[in-house]
Amino acid sequence: MSKIVKQALMEDLRRRLEGVDALFVVDVIGLDANATSALRKELRESDVSLMVVNNRLARRATEGTVLAPAFESLSGSAAIAWGSEDVVSLAKTLAKAVQKPEYDGVSAKGGVLDGSPLSAGDLKAVSKWPSRLEQLSLLSGQLVGPGAKLSAQLLGPGGALCSQIKQVAEAEAEGAAA
Known part of the structure; x- marks a missing residue:
């Protein structure tokens, strides 16, 4: 050549x-x-x-x-x-x-x-x-995970407790205002 x-x-x-x-x-x-x-x-x-x-x-x-x-x-x-x-x-x-x-x-x-x-x-x-797409989906799952877990807890049994605490707080606020 x-x-x-x-x-x-x-x-x-x-x-x-x-x-x-x-x-x-x-x-x-x-x-x-x-x-x-x-x-x-x-x-x-x-x-x-x-x-x-x-x-x-x-x-x-x-x-x-x-x-x-x-x-x-x-x-x-x-x-x-x-x-x-x-x-x-x-x-x-x-x-x-x-x-x-x-x-x-x-x-x-x-x-x-x-x-x-x-x-x-x-x-x-x-x-x-893992491919780039798989890595991105894992990362987004890790970022969204804690918020989703908190949301699920507030909507589940923890939500009922939260609602009861709110009602007690409102009742105390009304009693203090009267």
């Missing part, structure tokens, strides 16, 4: 990965063209991009970025996957694809998350984390 072509490929890769802070490296060797196309289509439906890269060009293209640790010890064939709404959704999508029998040749090699390198096993671990 000529220097001009390599430079163009590196610039294209830099442009595609601009703003990306997490990606996973997978091995897609052993997949035929039809299986690769089906995998790409399935990943695209989840807003995940998959691109086969030359290790050396990828290493040079990501030099000085948070993605560089993913390519430091990489060898052999590699494809990079990035995108989706968050890193957990990306990991879940890839973990699901790796387990399917029609994509038997796909295996995780590693990745990077916020500048920290990830091992192949980390893909499985990250895929078990």
Whole structure:
């Protein structure tokens, strides 16, 4: 490959990965063209991009970025996957694809998350984390929980006690006013 072509490929890769802070490296060797196309289509439906890269060009293209640790010890064939709404959704999508029998040749090699390198096993671990939507729903439940609990107590048996205390207080106020 000529220097001009390599430079163009590196610039294209830099442009595609601009703003990306997490990606996973997978091995897609052993997949035929039809299986690769089906995998790409399935990943695209989840807003995940998959691109086969030359290790050396990828290493040079990501030099000085948070993605560089993913390519430091990489060898052999590699494809990079990035995108989706968050890193957990990306990991879940890839973990699901790796387990399917029609994509038997796909295996995780590693990745990077916020500048920290990830091992192949980390893909499985990250895929078990709650997604952004699940985290938001847990947080909102925790924020609303105490108020809902207080409301339920005031409307339940505690509410009857509260009403009785109010009546006693009103009776005392009327007695003091008279």
